[in-house]
Amino acid sequence: MATPPVAGNPEGLSVAAPAQAPGTDMTGICFKDQLWLNTYPLDRNLxxxxxxxxxxxxxxxxxxxxxxxxxxxxxLSHLS
Known part of the structure; x- marks a missing residue:
């Protein structure tokens, strides 16, 4: 299996998601990376x-x- 990209977008380019400034109202934002979901299983490992x-x-x-x-x-062995 291929290694997941750092980030994905509809055009298939790997770019990081922009960080939001603290206090930014994000109630109208939805996140879904369909390219990533089509490529990799969403399981406990990924x-x-x-x-x-x-x-x-x-x-x-x-x-x-x-x-x-x-x-x-x-x-869990690394969590305290």
Missing amino acids: VFDYFALSPFYDWTCNNEQLRMRSIHPLD
């Missing part, structure tokens, strides 16, 4: 990669800290 593409993703969260160290966020 769900964090998929949601990292979203403008809602917090790049300072604990899940991202684990992902940067190539540790799956559901590996």
Whole structure:
């Protein structure tokens, strides 16, 4: 299986989702990357990669800290 892209868009280009400034009203925003979903299964192994593409993703969260160290966020042995 191919490695998921960092991000995807309808044109098939890999680009990062723009980060939203704190306090930004995001109630009218919907996230769905159909190209990614058509290419990769949305399962427990890839769900964090998929949601990292979203403008809602917090790049300072604990899940991202684990992902940067190539540790799956559901590996409970690394959580305290």
